[in-house]
Amino acid sequence: MxxxxxxxxxxxxxxxxxxxxxxxxxxxxxxxxxxxxxxxxxxxxxxxxxxxxxxxxxxxxxxxxxxxxxxxxxxxxxxxxxxxxxxxxxxxxxxxxxxxxxxxxxxxxxxxxxxxxxxxxxxxxxxxxxxxxxxxxxxxxxxxxxxxxxxxxxxxxxxxxxxxxxxxxxxxxxxxxxxxxxxxxxxxxxxxxxxDEPVGMLKHTARTDTEEYLDLLQMGNSYHLNPEDDHMYLKMHGRRLYNYALTHVPLLAKECLEINQLALADVKKILIHQANAKMDEAILKRIYRLYGLRDVDYDIMPMTIQTLGNSSVATVPTLFDLIVRGKLNGHSLESGDYVMMTSIGAGMNINAYMYRMP
The missing domain is CATH 3.40.47.10 (Thiolase/Chalcone synthase)
Known part of the structure; x- marks a missing residue:
C-alpha cells in the first residue's frame, strides 16, 4: 500500500x-x-x-x-x-x-x-x-x-x-x-x-525559462502616457508568448506522459490554462503531432474561455470542478480516468501533472 x-x-x-x-x-x-x-x-x-x-x-x-x-x-x-x-x-x-x-x-x-x-x-x-x-x-x-x-x-x-x-x-x-x-x-x-494502485496526483514535469522569456508577462506603465499616473498594469508580449507556448507546452506535456508511462490514448481529458482558444487548439494539435497523429480529438480539451475569459490561476481548478460536478456539457470523468492538468504563465513557468480519478 x-x-x-x-x-x-x-x-x-x-x-x-x-x-x-x-x-x-x-x-x-x-x-x-x-x-x-x-x-x-x-x-x-x-x-x-x-x-x-x-x-x-x-x-x-x-x-x-x-x-x-x-x-x-x-x-x-x-x-x-x-x-x-x-x-x-x-x-x-x-x-x-x-x-x-x-x-x-x-x-x-x-x-x-x-x-x-x-x-x-x-x-x-x-x-x-x-x-x-x-x-x-x-x-x-x-x-x-x-x-x-x-x-x-x-x-x-x-x-x-x-x-x-x-x-x-x-x-x-x-x-x-x-x-x-x-x-x-x-x-x-x-x-x-x-x-495498491496509483490514484490521485501522479508524477509531474515543470520548467522555468528566464534567460530569454522573463519579460513576456510583467508589470508596466499605462499606454496613456500620463506622467501623473504612477500605477503599474499587467502587460504581455502576445506574439512572443504565443510562440513560446507552442514551442514548449507540447514538449512538456509529452514529457509528463512519458514519466508516467502513459500514452496519449490513455488520457481522458487535458485541462489546460486558457488565455487564447486558438493557441490552445494549436498546442493540442502539436501534442498529437509529437505522437505522429494527424486527427485531433478536440473533445479531450474542455474549454470555458468563451464565456469565462482568462481567469489565470483559477482556470484549471474551475474546469476540474465543473467537470466533476457534471456542469460542463459533454464532459465527464469516471473512476480510473487519467487527466492531465497543465498551465503556462508569468515567470515564464510551465507545469503539467497526471491525475487519476479515484
Whole structure:
C-alpha cells in the first residue's frame, strides 16, 4: 500500500458580473507608444473574438477581493469533501497580485491571502499552516504539486489548495489585452489515501525559462502616457508568448506522459490554462503531432474561455470542478480516468501533472 494525494472535494466561484465584448466597443485603445489605434472599436472587438474565441468574461463584484472569492470556492470544496476544516494541515493559495480593491491598482499581499482565507473560514487550529504561492497562471497546479509532496511524505494528511485572481482590476484600460483577463476562483481538498494502485496526483514535469522569456508577462506603465499616473498594469508580449507556448507546452506535456508511462490514448481529458482558444487548439494539435497523429480529438480539451475569459490561476481548478460536478456539457470523468492538468504563465513557468480519478 502506498499513500497518494487524492482530491476528495472541489469547488469554484464564477463571479456574477458579466462583461461582454461589445462593452469595449467605445473604449479608446492606444498603442504602446501612446498613439491612438485608428481601427474602429467594433472592428477591434470582432477581431479580438476571432483570435481568442472570448465573447464575454466574468468579473468580481466591487465589494469582493481575491481572498473573498477564494473563500467562496474553498467553502464549496470543503462541503464536497465533507472534511473537518479544523483538521486541515495546509491551506495554500495561489494568486498573482493579492487583494486588489475595486478602484485601486495597488496589490495587497500582507498578510498573506492564505492567512486571510483561514480567518474567513473561521479555522482556529494553529497547526493549519497557511501560505501563498505566486507562480503566474500555473500557480494552482504548482500548489497542487507541493501539497502532493507534503501528503506523500507523511508530513500532512490533508491540504486545501486554492487558485484565485482578480486580474481584471490590474489591466490598463487603454490596452487591448485588457479584454482577455477575468476573475474567478477554484479549490480542491487533497487527502491522504492508501492504495495498491496509483490514484490521485501522479508524477509531474515543470520548467522555468528566464534567460530569454522573463519579460513576456510583467508589470508596466499605462499606454496613456500620463506622467501623473504612477500605477503599474499587467502587460504581455502576445506574439512572443504565443510562440513560446507552442514551442514548449507540447514538449512538456509529452514529457509528463512519458514519466508516467502513459500514452496519449490513455488520457481522458487535458485541462489546460486558457488565455487564447486558438493557441490552445494549436498546442493540442502539436501534442498529437509529437505522437505522429494527424486527427485531433478536440473533445479531450474542455474549454470555458468563451464565456469565462482568462481567469489565470483559477482556470484549471474551475474546469476540474465543473467537470466533476457534471456542469460542463459533454464532459465527464469516471473512476480510473487519467487527466492531465497543465498551465503556462508569468515567470515564464510551465507545469503539467497526471491525475487519476479515484
Amino acid at each position: 502506498k499513500i497518494y494525494a487524492v482530491a476528495t472535494g472541489t469547488g469554484s466561484y464564477i463571479p456574477p458580473v458579466v462583461v461582454k465584448n461589445i462593452d469595449f466597443a467605445n473604449q479608446l485603445f492606444l498603442n504602446s507608444d501612446g498613439s491612438k489605434i485608428e481601427t474602429p472599436g467594433e472592428e477591434i472587438v470582432q477581431k479580438f473574438e476571432q483570435i481568442t474565441n472570448i465573447t464575454e468574461r466574468r468579473c468580481a463584484e466591487d465589494k469582493h477581493v481575491t481572498s473573498d472569492i477564494a473563500t467562496f470556492a474553498a467553502e464549496k470544496a470543503l462541503e464536497a469533501a465533507q472534511y473537518d476544516r479544523e483538521k486541515l494541515d495546509y491551506i495554500i493559495v495561489a494568486h498573482n497580485l493579492g487583494d486588489v480593491k475595486h478602484g485601486s491598482h495597488f496589490p495587497d499581499t500582507l498578510p498573506t491571502l492564505a492567512s486571510r482565507v483561514k480567518q474567513k473560514l473561521k479555522i482556529k487550529n494553529p497547526k493549519t499552516i497557511a501560505y501563498d504561492i505566486t507562480f503566474g497562471c500555473p500557480g494552482w497546479t504548482q500548489a497542487m504539486i507541493q501539497a502532493k509532496y507534503f501528503i506523500e511524505s507523511g508530513d500532512a494528511q490533508s491540504a486545501l489548495v486554492i487558485g484565485a485572481d482578480t486580474l481584471s482590476r490590474m489591466m490598463d484600460p487603454y490596452d487591448r489585452d485588457a479584454m482577455i483577463f477575468a476573475d474567478g476562483a477554484g479549490a480542491a481538498v487533497l487527502e491522504a489515501v492508501e492504495s
